[in-house]
């Protein structure tokens with residue numbers, strides 16, 4: 001850690017203390033060149049990776065989108081809200097645990113498919129058959145909404161069950 005006063009690279013930690021919440025370490029440092037003191041903070045960075053779509057565009061990770069796509073795939077299926085919560089939590093833990101700054105949207109789709117495969121076969125097939133042809137789960141959500149919406153033409157091949 002460089003000294004902010006003289007930019008000297010050699011500094012000494014004179015005191016370290018963990019915050020009450022246990023999530024931050026505060027370090028008191030002394031510059032070995034100019035003898036000035038300064039404080040640094042160290043905290044764990046847990047941030048969801050940015051989602052990279054197939055066309056290369058980026059968007060912020062959106063937990064609502066993830067939950068929405070699971071919920072829509074599971075529409076009218078015998079799967080409880082707790083189970084959906086569990087699936088969302090596992091997917092987010094995987095993403096956080098990866099330490100990645102960016103993640104391709106396909107990879108999130110794969111995680112969703114893994115969860116659906118375990119939860120409900122019908123929902124899995126629903127998601128897998130539709131998802132592959134879309135840019136991201138947001139588009140999947142819109143497509144399912146259209147399929148299930150009231151303006152669905154009578155001749156539509158995709159039926160809600």
Ligand SMILES: [Zn+2]
Pocket residue numbers: 003004005006007008031032033034035036
């Ligand atoms: Zn200094």
